Amino acid sequence: MTQRSSAPAGPAPWRVLPAPVPPSPDHRDAWALHGSAAVSREADLDTYGHDDLALTAQYLWAKLQEQDYARRVRLVAVPADVPDPGPDDVVGSASVVLPRRSNHHVAHVAVAVRPAVRDGGSGSALVEAAEAIATAGGRSTVILESEHGGEPAEGTPGAMEPASGAGRIAADDPGAALCLKHGYALEQAARYSVLTLPVPPDRLAGLRAAATERAGADYRLVTWQDRAPQRWVDDWARLETRMSTDEPQAGLDLEEDPWDADRLRRYEQDIAASGHTYLLVAAEHVPTGTLAGFTMVQLQVDRPAPVFQEDTIVVGEHRGHRLGLLMKAGLLERLRELRPEARRVHTWNAEENAFMLGINVALGFRPAGVAGVWQKRLA
Template sequence: MRTWSVTRSPVPPSLEDPAAWALHGASAVSFAVDHDTYGNDDVAYTAQYLHVGLTRTEYTTRVLLVAHRSDLASPTAQDVVGLANLHMQRASNERMAYVELVVHPEHRRQGVGAALLAEAEQVARAHGRSVVIASSDHRGEPAADAPGALEAPTGSGRIDSAEPGAAFAHRHGFVLEQAERYSVLDLPVDPDLLDRMHAEAADRAGADYRLHAWRDSLPEEWLEHFAVLETRMSTDAPSAGLELEEDVWDAARVRAAEERIAAAGHAFLVVAAEHEPTGTLAAFTMVEMPHDRPAVVFQEDTLVLREHRGRRLGMLVKADMLRRLAASHPGAERVHTWNAEENSYMLAINVALGFRPTGVSGEWQKHLT
């Protein structure tokens, strides 16, 4: 039986450096897996994105592990058959390690994943982490009565327990805690639909709310307000049984996030709703657009603070965002988003705007011993 070695990726000064072989190999595996799962590479990791993760560690420690044959003294990018991408927050959730494990379709069921996971857990322990969160990607959601259908403990969302990612997680001691719906919106959206949704939401919100939009950099005056929204994202968004704690942001972290997005080769756009009587931000939505893939848009965080819910602010900021995208990025063809299956309000907004269910992500948790 073939054996595998797991190597920690160096942190090269540039992607042209010979030490960047692991980054390029990991990216190639990510592209192959996404083609196998979804038929496209829209959300696959680029080498540039992975490199930025390893070099910008002010708030998160990131470790990239790659697997290759054990008999190779000097592996190259072409020899990489799998990866484990770990990130560990430095100022909050200090018990947690997040692991994304990816194995090339041609090398599954050969011990690659087990070798990567064993090393990833060792890295997590070395950083004082006792809980690991991982995910499994599934092309679709099985019917409730389908053989092997596994429902999340929340009662919302199912995955096929027989599919490789789920079977691997269960076999290695992980417990399913949550299901996230993966949805895609084909662009452009009918302008009449967007105008109607925007008008209805604005009427419901009333005169107390005012929209702002920023691209690539937030004005200084709104940094602390935006930090509050990102902090609340860690507590207000559904997290099921995942043992997550508050993740505190401040103005410096907002600026660091902007710099990281730019370094990854992405632009971003934020639409936020100000509650004018208090001068604070009540809701926001954010998207990222890779410069090298103009057809692709990633929906990042969307949040309405609990105290401002019931006024259709979620629909207001998202409809406004899509109208702005149509004007500023006419070449965009698809928006990708993930939402907890129990987040019925946000899912209803997405469905109304035309997002179509494309897959399900299982969110798994394991306590290290």
């Protein structure tokens, strides 16, 4: 791999191209996905000191297969003077997602660059290429996420507060510097937290018992793995739709994202294709036979330790019964049986989401970093 430590004058040192979409992750055209996976791993080791969150080539491949609900492009930056690049030539990588069923004005972008080539212009080249795809796709708003290993303490020089007013990001972190350089505004900070497993069983049982008492006899937990029982699919879709509006969104220009049974079945297929399995715990409101909320995690099939928290919601009319805590404690108990080797649960919550953070802190999650959510209106 050619390494450049500063942006030279003259012809652009990097070429940005869309990753080919190969028929399988083992195909020779998957070089860009393997390169992107290596970038993700190096960037995460630099940011967090671990690679639990690193994206695998199989995951990246599975994401690109799903083009019905969003147009998805994976971009890679390679040295301009390498005509036939391979995985080791990929110095940076970006995902561009243009939703197709709602939010037709939005493009979601995430960028990562190998630490050894930072400040060499590849991050900027990827942002510019992603914005060009957004513009060509008729999008007016780009939402970009940056990842940071730690949240600066209040009063730290150079710490930025998001428009939401909650949380802080170090403005001189590479991800923040890239967003600022390209005219993005920091809308939100999301706390990254980790729960070390196993949670002491008596502690978990105590939390669950208190939440069960508060919830009362009108609610009971329902659990499934990898395929939702037909009975619950429409209800789960209703909850996913509500998730798109009920989670705090600061000043992000996002509208409701509708889910239905077909989309959930496709989601289940994509989880399996990406090398993951999922576990979901929902709360049934017994008198009406409907779901009041759910919480879900994904696990890698061939890597036992990390667990990835996905959505959690209790719909407004059922809040205040400790269902969030009840479902999450129930899920952790089920997880202990299903995957006793699990060691860490990773989650992100908006810093202004006091309700969700309160539940997570009670369960034992501890802060491990922060993500910035940035927004830019394209001219």
